[in-house]
Amino acid sequence: xxxxxxxxxxxxxxxxxxxxxxxxxxxxxxxxxxxxxxxxxxxxxxxxxxxxxxxxxxxxxxxxxxxxxxxxxxxxxxxxxxxxxxxxxxxxxxxxxxxxxxxxxxxxxxxxxxxxxxxxxxxxxxxxxxxxxxxxxxxxxxxxxxxxxxxxxxxxxxxxxxxxxxxxxxxxxxxxxxxxxxxxxxxxxxxxxxxxxxxxxxxxxx
Amino acid sequence: xxxxxxxxxxxxxxxxxxxxxxxxxxxxxxxxxxxxxxxxxxxxxxxxxxxxxxxxxxxxxxxxxxxxxxxxxxxxxxxxxxxxxxxxxxxxxxxxxxxxxxxxxxxxxxxxxxxxxxxxxxxxxxxxxxxxxxxxxxxxxxxxxxxxxxxxxxxxxxxxxxxxxxxxxxxxxxxxxxxxxxxxxxxxxxxxxxxxxxxxxxxxxxxxxxxxxxxxxxxxxxxxxxxxxxxxxxxxxxxxxxxxxxxxxxxxxxxxxxxxxxxxxxxxxxxxxxxxxxxxxxxxxxxxxxxxxxxxxxxxxxxxxxxxxxxxxxxxxxxxxxxxxxxxxxxxxxxxxxxxxxxxxxxxxxxxxxxxxxxxxxxxxxxxxxxxxxxxxxxxxxxxxxxxxxxxxxxxxxxxxxxxxxxxxxxxxxxxxxxxxxxxxxxxxxxxxxxxxxxxxxxxxxxxxxxxxxxxxxxxxxxxxxxxxxxxxxxxxxxxxxxxxxxxxxxxxxxxxxxxxxx
Numbered sequence: 277x278x279x280x281x282x283x284x285x286x287x288x289x290x291x292x293x294x295x296x297x298x299x300x301x302x303x304x305x306x307x308x309x310x311x312x313x314x315x316x317x318x319x320x321x322x323x324x325x326x327x328x329x330x331x332x333x334x335x336x337x338x339x340x341x342x343x344x345x346x347x348x349x350x351x352x353x354x355x356x357x358x359x360x361x362x363x364x365x366x367x368x369x370x371x372x373x374x375x376x377x378x379x380x381x382x383x384x385x386x387x388x389x390x391x392x393x394x395x396x397x398x399x400x401x402x403x404x405x406x407x408x409x410x411x412x413x414x415x416x417x418x419x420x421x422x423x424x425x426x427x428x429x430x431x432x433x434x435x436x437x438x439x440x441x442x443x444x445x446x447x448x449x450x451x452x453x454x455x456x457x458x459x460x461x462x463x464x465x466x467x468x469x470x471x472x473x474x475x476x477x478x479x480x481x482x
Numbered sequence: 483x484x485x486x487x488x489x490x491x492x493x494x495x496x497x498x499x500x501x502x503x504x505x506x507x508x509x510x511x512x513x514x515x516x517x518x519x520x521x522x523x524x525x526x527x528x529x530x531x532x533x534x535x536x537x538x539x540x541x542x543x544x545x546x547x548x549x550x551x552x553x554x555x556x557x558x559x560x561x562x563x564x565x566x567x568x569x570x571x572x573x574x575x576x577x578x579x580x581x582x583x584x585x586x587x588x589x590x591x592x593x594x595x596x597x598x599x600x601x602x603x604x605x606x607x608x609x610x611x612x613x614x615x616x617x618x619x620x621x622x623x624x625x626x627x628x629x630x631x632x633x634x635x636x637x638x639x640x641x642x643x644x645x646x647x648x649x650x651x652x653x654x655x656x657x658x659x660x661x662x663x664x665x666x667x668x669x670x671x672x673x674x675x676x677x678x679x680x681x682x683x684x685x686x687x688x689x690x691x692x693x694x695x696x697x698x699x700x701x702x703x704x705x706x707x708x709x710x711x712x713x714x715x716x717x718x719x720x721x722x723x724x725x726x727x728x729x730x731x732x733x734x735x736x737x738x739x740x741x742x743x744x745x746x747x748x749x750x751x752x753x754x755x756x757x758x759x760x761x762x763x764x765x766x767x768x769x770x771x772x773x774x775x776x777x778x779x780x781x782x783x784x785x786x787x788x789x790x791x792x793x794x795x796x797x798x799x800x801x802x803x804x805x806x807x808x809x810x811x812x813x814x815x816x817x818x819x820x821x822x823x824x825x826x827x828x829x830x831x832x833x834x835x836x837x838x839x840x841x842x843x844x845x846x847x848x849x850x851x852x853x854x855x856x857x858x859x860x861x862x863x864x865x866x867x868x869x870x871x872x873x874x875x876x877x878x879x880x881x882x883x884x885x886x887x888x889x890x891x892x893x894x895x896x897x898x899x900x901x902x903x904x905x906x907x908x909x910x911x912x913x914x915x916x917x918x919x920x921x922x923x924x925x926x927x928x929x930x931x932x933x934x935x936x937x938x939x940x941x942x943x944x945x946x947x948x949x950x951x952x953x954x955x956x957x958x959x960x961x962x963x964x965x966x967x968x969x970x971x972x973x974x975x976x977x978x979x980x981x982x983x984x985x
Binding site: 293294296300301304308311312315319323324325326327330333334335337338340341344345347348351352354355358372376379380382383384387388390391394395399403406407410411413414415416421425429430433437441443444445446 | 652656659669706710871875897903907912937
């Protein structure tokens with residue numbers, strides 16, 4: 277397993293968050309091993325339904341998942357052994373900054389919050405809030421830019437997906453934008469008005 | 483061999499303004515769908531299908547072929563520019579295309595993707611036309627064990643795209659296999675890893691996984707970078723154009739990836755994504771600079787794009803000659819033929835040779851239009867790369883979410899996208915590669931399906947895999963490929979170690 281030697285031997289006390297460390301490898305390997313073992317002993321018996329006639333055969337629905345879990349456990353154990361050996365040899369290895377992890381965690385939380393927001397407030401409203409929040413997080417401080425994007429982008433996407441592609445958007449628990457659906461009626465009325473008035477206008481012109 | 487007299491008649495059949503206009507409209511629509519995450523080629527073809535009811539057969543096929551060919555390329559534009567594959571076929575292009583864009587070589591990456599697509603499209607169509615009858619007869623010999631052997635061979639790609647550590651690549655692949663098993667078991671329909679959630683029964687969609695693996699980690703990484711940076715960072719730079727010399731220098735890559743893609747294209751059920759990864763793998767395997775793969779090399783883009791676009795022509799061969807669609811898109815194309823009174827199958831070539839050659843000629847016409855429209859898209863791209871990342875990536879997050887939701891209109895896909903995205907980011911921090919995960923996710927269900935079908939046929943005996951020359955050949959190739967990859971990796975590691983000691 278190769279390592280970014282220049283960064284590992286760096287005299288700096290911190291490394292970039294994308295640079296793998298021996299400590300991180302140990303944690304990752306342990307987690308992978310845990311996933312493999314939990315998958316084999318806990319998840320597969322509980323979450324894979326096997327018809328009685330196929331129990332223990334290679335044609336069982338659980339056969340390949342078990343094989344993969346065994347492989348995952350074996351590979352992760354090897355990874356763990358190698359990474360522990362590297363960790364011992366690494367000495368005072370530089371760490372990635374805690375602030376970087378907090379920033380990454382905050383962005384991941386924004387993504388998770390966005391999903392929760394979609395379920396509660398609907399895709400359009402949640403997207404408007406999320407894009408505004410994310411723009412701010414990314415360093416955009418011009419309120420006019422944030423407001424313009426937060427209004428135009430979700431509105432355009434709503435129109436494209438709901439009205440042109442006819443894709444049913446998720447129904448939220450709190451339908452905040454529900455009253456705005458009444459505007460559809462105004463839109464239809466406007467279209468009918470235009471469609472009827474154009475021939476009349478043509479007739480007058482003639 | 484090609485019947486030139488019939489080919490002349492086919493040319494006069496398709497050279498009408500209606501057919502050409504339909505083909506151009508298909509190319510424009512296919513490009514739009516390709517560059518829009520969440521809208522896939524199959525969706526574009528299905529949306530256009532009702533319009534073809536009132537068209538002549540050749541006009542309707544022109545429209546659908548235009549979409550089919552272009553949507554495959556279109557997905558690579560967003561993959562290169564914003565790390566979001568527009569279609570699943572573009573995942574392999576992202577591996578080197580996006581790093582090239584980050585290096586300020588966006589234009590070269592986009593042009594290489596376009597020209598490799600065109601080259602592979604033309605070569606594979608010539609192959610399909612020339613060996614049409616031969617391929618049709620060989621395809622009949624591919625049963626479950628043979629297809630299983632081909633997939634086993636394809637899975638050796640994982641070792642080739644594992645980056646610095648094969649061990650980490652294999653671990654990522656195991657996770658990909660396990661995620662692919664969520665849903666109904668392909669043979670008995672038993673629930674696996676659904677935990678009683680009905681929306682899990684249909685399994686995870688490939689686009690959900692790809693957007694989660696590649697786009698969300700990039701958004702998180704860019705957020706960390708943007709938050710700390712005091713300067714305004716743009717998406718990238720267009721950089722210099724691809725020179726004709728650069729394009730010519732990758733001819734062996736186009737040829738190899740086209741052959742690999744054509745082979746997979748002619749086999750029913752595999753489709754463009756495995757072909758793209760096979761093309762990428764072949765490019766890396768025979769490259770003089772395999773270390774550059776994954777860091778931004780034109781050769782990687784050329785291999786992936788040649789691989790996935792080589793599928794188009796050959797995928798039509800089993801559809802037209804045997805009535806077996808290679809993937810869902812060709813299944814819809816087959817439906818269009820049936821709607822117009824044509825019966826795909828062994829007699830189609832005898833009864834309608836002019837139409838069959840016309841279909842292949844329309845592929846060439848689609849490719850010409852793709853060249854024109856694709857060049858226009860690259861010109862537009864120069865405006866996109868000037869957008870600051872502080873605006874682009876929040877927008878990408880929203881587009882990715884809408885795109886993921888739109889594929890199946892279920893929130894489970896959006897939740898899975900974010901979950902896989904966070905997992906993908908954690909993998910990225912420890913340099914656990916995402917590509918093996920994606921390959922395993924794509925090939926896993928195919929592998930299991932063919933394995934279990936074979937075992938049912940043989941009543942559980944493994945002998946079935948050693949009874950035909952085709953399966954034995956591919957299993958030996960798989961073994962050789964795996965051993966060779968591990969050996970080459972070890973040798974490269976050795977040379978690095980030697981360099982370290984020397985330094």
